[in-house]
Amino acid sequence: MTALPLDGIRVADFSWFGAGPIAGQTLCTFGAEVIRIESEAKLDSLRVAHPFAMNPDGTFKSGYNVSGYFNNFNAGKLSMQLNLNTEKGQQLAYRLIEKSDIFLTNFTPRALEKWNLRYDDLLRANPSIIAAYAPMQGLEGPHRDFLGFGAVLTPVTGISEMSGFPNQPPFGVGTNYPDYVINPGHTVIAILAALRYRNRTGKGQLIELAQVESVVNTLGTAVAGYLANGDNATRNGNRSPIAAPHGAFRCADDPESSGSTDRWIAIACQTDAHWQAMCHAIGDPVAATDARYAAFEARKANEDSLDALVAAWVAGRRAEDVMALLQSRGVPAGVVQNAQDILDRDPHMRARGYYEYLDHQETGRAAYDGPVARLSATPAHHRAPAPLLGEHTMDVCERIIGLTADEIADLLAEGVLL
Amino acid sequence: MAVPALEGIRVIEFTDELGSYCGRLLADLGAEVIKVEPPGGGLERHTPPYFHGDRTPDNAIGFWVHNTSKKSVVLDLEDAAGRTLARQLALTADIVIEDCPVGWLAARGLGYEELRAEKPSLVYTSVTGFGQAGPHAGYAYSDIVGQAMGGVMTLAGDPADPPNIIYGNQANVSASVDAAQGTLLALLHAEKTGAGQHVDVSAQESLSMSQETAMQTWDLQKRNRVRSGGRGMIPVPLPGAGTYPTADGYAVLFVIAPAGADFPTLVDWLRDKGMAEDLDDEPYASICADLNMAMLTRVVGDPASAGPFLGHLSHIHDVLVRFMRTLTAREAYEEGQRRRLLVGIVSKPRDLAENAQLRARDWFTHFDVGAERVEFPGPPYRLSESPVTIGRPPRLGEHTGELLASLRRREVAS
Numbered sequence: 001m002t003a004l005p006l007d008g009i010r011v012a013d014f015s016w017f018g019a020g021p022i023a024g025q026t027l028c029t030f031g032a033e034v035i036r037i038e039s040e041a042k043l044d045s046l047r048v049a050h051p052f053a054m055n056p057d058g059t060f061k062s063g064y065n066v067s068g069y070f071n072n073f074n075a076g077k078l079s080m081q082l083n084l085n086t087e088k089g090q091q092l093a094y095r096l097i098e099k100s101d102i103f104l105t106n107f108t109p110r111a112l113e114k115w116n117l118r119y120d121d122l123l124r125a126n127p128s129i130i131a132a133y134a135p136m137q138g139l140e141g142p143h144r145d146f147l148g149f150g151a152v153l154t155p156v157t158g159i160s161e162m163s164g165f166p167n168q169p170p171f172g173v174g175t176n177y178p179d180y181v182i183n184p185g186h187t188v189i190a191i192l193a194a195l196r197y198r199n200r201t202g203k204g205q206l207i208e209l210a211q212v213e214s215v216v217n218t219l220g221t222a223v224a225g226y227l228a229n230g231d232n233a234t235r236n237g238n239r240s241p242i243a244a245p246h247g248a249f250r251c252a253d254d255p256e257s258s259g260s261t262d263r264w265i266a267i268a269c270q271t272d273a274h275w276q277a278m279c280h281a282i283g284d285p286v287a288a289t290d291a292r293y294a295a296f297e298a299r300k301a302n303e304d305s306l307d308a309l310v311a312a313w314v315a316g317r318r319a320e321d322v323m324a325l326l327q328s329r330g331v332p333a334g335v336v337q338n339a340q341d342i343l344d345r346d347p348h349m350r351a352r353g354y355y356e357y358l359d360h361q362e363t364g365r366a367a368y369d370g371p372v373a374r375l376s377a378t379p380a381h382h383r384a385p386a387p388l389l390g391e392h393t394m395d396v397c398e399r400i401i402g403l404t405a406d407e408i409a410d411l412l413a414e415g416v417l418l
Numbered sequence: 419m420a421v422p423a424l425e426g427i428r429v430i431e432f433t434d435e436l437g438s439y440c441g442r443l444l445a446d447l448g449a450e451v452i453k454v455e456p457p458g459g460g461l462e463r464h465t466p467p468y469f470h471g472d473r474t475p476d477n478a479i480g481f482w483v484h485n486t487s488k489k490s491v492v493l494d495l496e497d498a499a500g501r502t503l504a505r506q507l508a509l510t511a512d513i514v515i516e517d518c519p520v521g522w523l524a525a526r527g528l529g530y531e532e533l534r535a536e537k538p539s540l541v542y543t544s545v546t547g548f549g550q551a552g553p554h555a556g557y558a559y560s561d562i563v564g565q566a567m568g569g570v571m572t573l574a575g576d577p578a579d580p581p582n583i584i585y586g587n588q589a590n591v592s593a594s595v596d597a598a599q600g601t602l603l604a605l606l607h608a609e610k611t612g613a614g615q616h617v618d619v620s621a622q623e624s625l626s627m628s629q630e631t632a633m634q635t636w637d638l639q640k641r642n643r644v645r646s647g648g649r650g651m652i653p654v655p656l657p658g659a660g661t662y663p664t665a666d667g668y669a670v671l672f673v674i675a676p677a678g679a680d681f682p683t684l685v686d687w688l689r690d691k692g693m694a695e696d697l698d699d700e701p702y703a704s705i706c707a708d709l710n711m712a713m714l715t716r717v718v719g720d721p722a723s724a725g726p727f728l729g730h731l732s733h734i735h736d737v738l739v740r741f742m743r744t745l746t747a748r749e750a751y752e753e754g755q756r757r758r759l760l761v762g763i764v765s766k767p768r769d770l771a772e773n774a775q776l777r778a779r780d781w782f783t784h785f786d787v788g789a790e791r792v793e794f795p796g797p798p799y800r801l802s803e804s805p806v807t808i809g810r811p812p813r814l815g816e817h818t819g820e821l822l823a824s825l826r827r828r829e830v831a832s
């Protein structure tokens with residue numbers, strides 16, 4: 001077995017929903033042992049959220065272990081069921097934290113205080129702990145206890161205001177976008193930096209990632225531009241200040257694209273050369289010399305008629321054909337792909353084997369997002385599918401915390417372990 | 419004096435839009451990040467908006483956002499002398515980050531294999547649209563192409579419109595965030611074992627996780643999620659789950675979430691303002707009591723189950739619309755959250771600049787541009803022992819002289 005960068009690192013993962021668990025999963029994939037603390041009494045709702053695996057008769061499977069939403073964020077972890085609302089449950093949590101390198105959570109400070117999981121308390125139990133807190137608003141401040149999930153985070157951080165067409169309300173981007181890469185990714189970056197610091201100094205530390213801050217940090221020029229120039233910008237559809245044409249254009253419908261038959265090609269002509277190449281590829285050399293479009297400034301000035309010209313060119317063509325044609329001339333172009341495309345029809349994704357298919361005892365074989373970063377000397381893969389709820393309670397209690405069978409039996413009877 | 423986490427690490431980057439933010443994250447964490455720029459600067463230096471509208475490479479605000487705390491050296495890689503200097507510089511680094519087309523740097527003697535032959539401990543991170551290998555590895559890329567091919571665009575927008583991009587070059591940002599993770603993992607490994615490696619990040623793959631449940635929905639149920647305007651994965655319009663106009667903008671309600679106060683608490687708020695209309699009467703009172711995560715899960719699994727009361731849902735929605743229009747967006751956010759309801763303001767840039775929480779937490783930072791002090795968005799995280807510091811982005815070629823002189827000194831010394 002290949003050595004992995006985080007071999008020997010143990011993570012006590014007290015997180016839930018998206019941003020926290022995905023961060024834990026990345027650490028797990030790259031070698032850490034990640035113990036996800038869960039409780040049926042305060043269930044991670046993703047365990048009971050769609051999409052569920054299906055039975056052969058077309059009905060949905062049920063229970064806590066069949067959600068593709070949950071499973072995709074928790075591959076390879078150990079799941080321990082622990083009731084943190086009991087004093088003994090909190091004591092056990094600390095026995096785990098004492099033996100961990102990293103503590104991870106995205107609960108609100110309010111919940112963590114109820115469970116006595118403040119940083120100061122962690123530090124007393126484990127002076128070298130790296131404690132990553134990633135609540136929506138941070139650990140302090142007037143909005144500290146504001147509630148937030150991705151559905152609220154997307155508008156609050158400005159993504160909704162800045163995305164989409166100006167004639168539509170700012171309804172967001174169809175997903176809880178910041179939960180999946182930005183926030184978990186930033187969390188992992190901070191943890192890895194803290195690990196390096198600990199390797200050099202022996203010191204742990206507190207990481208505070210306020211999700212709002214983490215997202216606004218990535219918000220392009222919207223906030224920086226307001227602060228510098230006072231420009232209160234808003235959404236501008238698919239257009240770009242440095243490319244024209246720049247947008248998605250409708251191609252021929254594809255009846256095999258299930259439930260999503262409208263097909264679109266995204267095109268970005270960032271240079272005049274891209275535009276010239278596109279005109280020739282599409283078979284309209286006259287447009288290449290048309291003064292309304294030859295230079296970038298002219299294309300921006302005539303963008304409505306430019307877009308109409310491109311739309312007419314691609315209408316009726318297969319999106320894949322337009323992509324291949326434009327790419328053969330070096331023009332940035334890509335099909336607006338759906339999940340069916342990406343999983344089953346995109347030859348590139350298949351060749352790279354990004355998705356990892358794992359056998360799970362309740363869902364059966366299912367696809368998981370693989371690790372994105374491919375490290376040539378220490379390549380990582382999921383080592384196991386997502387755990388069943390509480391699947392590893394015994395293992396963690398015996399092997400890591402060091403409880404005897406009798407102690408475990410008592411704690412189960414008392415409802416501390418579930 | 420506190421020591422930053424990446425103190426003593428030198429990074430040489432050959433990046434523009436795709437990989438710049440990766441380098442910035444490392445620079446703010448304390449690495450010495452040297453950006454090798456082409457004469458005149460890359461795309462980010464030529465992208466509006468500009469500070470005070472002054473269209474010069476040093477004033478591009480988008481460049482600032484992805485290039486804080488770095489140094490800048492201008493080298494012409496189309497020229498043999500420039501390539502030699504770039505190679506010497508790269509060999510002084512612990513980490514190289516690049517986002518050039520696949521093979522472009524290798525053709526100039528600056529690829530991973532060329533450099534590692536002389537420096538086996540080197541971490542070399544390549545951030546590209548489609549990764550280093552595979553049938554589309556050579557495809558031309560820009561952010562919108564990444565968002566299209568990565569599966570997020572098909573989920574965003576109204577069905578009557580073309581699919582939408584997510585603002586902020588999020589394909590580039592996602593790839594950079596994944597690249598920074600991969601780079602730091604490889605750095606930890608290199609510092610433990612002395613062995614460097616090549617880190618390959620594809621923007622298309624970076625966005626995959628942001629499909630939310632679309633990938634799993636196809637895998638498990640053979641259904642494609644489609645764009646649905648404001649409804650996300652909810653197949654029917656549910657009151658209290660969506661974007662509502664306010665007196666001066668918009669706010670979002672997500673009262674059906676598994677946390678926070680429930681729908682009847684929202685009705686309490688309307689009643690307090692004398693705007694509950696007939697929501698306390700049947701059948702509305704019972705439906706309001708039932709609007710929760712369980713109902714949401716039911717209608718996601720079986721949209722037809724909402725059929726019998728769709729008309730009532732639409733009436734409840736209309737009452738909410740009338741109520742929300744009486745509030746400002748900031749009032750809706752503050753008062754709704756005070757009542758423990760999941761309410762969010764649709765922040766405009768000014769709302770974020772004036773956000774009470776960000777201000778109270780002293781999140782914004784600043785640096786000097788010429789004689790002017792510019793306020794600037796703060797860091798994504800705070801580390802209690804090893805500080806994250808946002809330094810001024812470099813002027814084009816600001817450090818060329820200094821860095822070439824130090825290369826000469828090195829050469830003389832050896």
